[in-house]
Amino acid sequence: MAERVMQRRSWAEVLTGAIVLAVAALFLVYALGQSGRSLGLGAGGMTLTARFDRIDGLTPGADVRIGGVKIGSVVEQRIDPQTFLAVLRMQIQGDIHVPDDSSAEITSDGLLGGKYVALVPGGSDRNLADGGEIKITQSAVSLESLLGRFIFSVTELNANNQRNPEENAPANPPANPPANPPAPAAPPARP
Known part of the structure; x- marks a missing residue:
């Protein structure tokens, strides 16, 4: 049992x-x-490359988009040993025809979002072939670098104000400063 x-x-x-x-x-x-891995990007897809000064935060597998719509993904990233530029290889859908004067820029999905490659189609009548290269690129903007520059400029401005307070005073101060307005009268008491 x-x-x-x-x-x-x-x-x-x-x-x-x-x-x-x-x-x-x-x-x-x-x-x-x-x-999006099942978009059929491997079979019938097209490979494009682009060179960037910086690709901060972009990883293989990141989206490639046109007008915010995913059309492919980044499949490889490497450094060109002669120019020291970052080279991206992207796989996009085969039915998308990218004009040869298009540009590629590395953008983010908001302040804390991930990075992706945004393709901006050009107006040329000729299209990039499989294995073609996008020549016009805009590298990633480093948020840390921008923040550092802002802090440095504010610090420098404050240091200049403390060293030369007369130079930073208004050129024509008002002749008669406005008088303090009278205090409002108390409301009448109700019987």
Whole structure:
């Protein structure tokens, strides 16, 4: 009797494990479908490259977008040993025709969002071929660098104000400073 109970329990455990694995596989398929990896970018896609001074915060797998719509992803990043520029290789959908005078810029999804490559189509009649290079690029803007410059300029401005207070005073101070307005009268008491 005890053996039958154990057999039923082990079959129940095997069945439960199989259901858990099936649900996990469904979640994996769903996640891959939602991430854009199933856009068919590998087959029939097109590869483009672009060179940037800086690609701070951009990682392989980052989106490539036109007008905010994902059309591909970054598949490789490396340094050109001669120019020391960052070279990105991007895989985009094969049905997207990118004019040869288009530009690429590294942008972020908001103040704390991730980075992506934004393609801005040009007006040329000729399109980039598979393996083509986007020549016009704008590198990533470093938030830390901008903040550092702002703090430095404010500190420098304050230091100049403390050294030369006369130079920073208004050129024509008002002749008669405004008088203090009279205090408002108290409301009349109600009987």
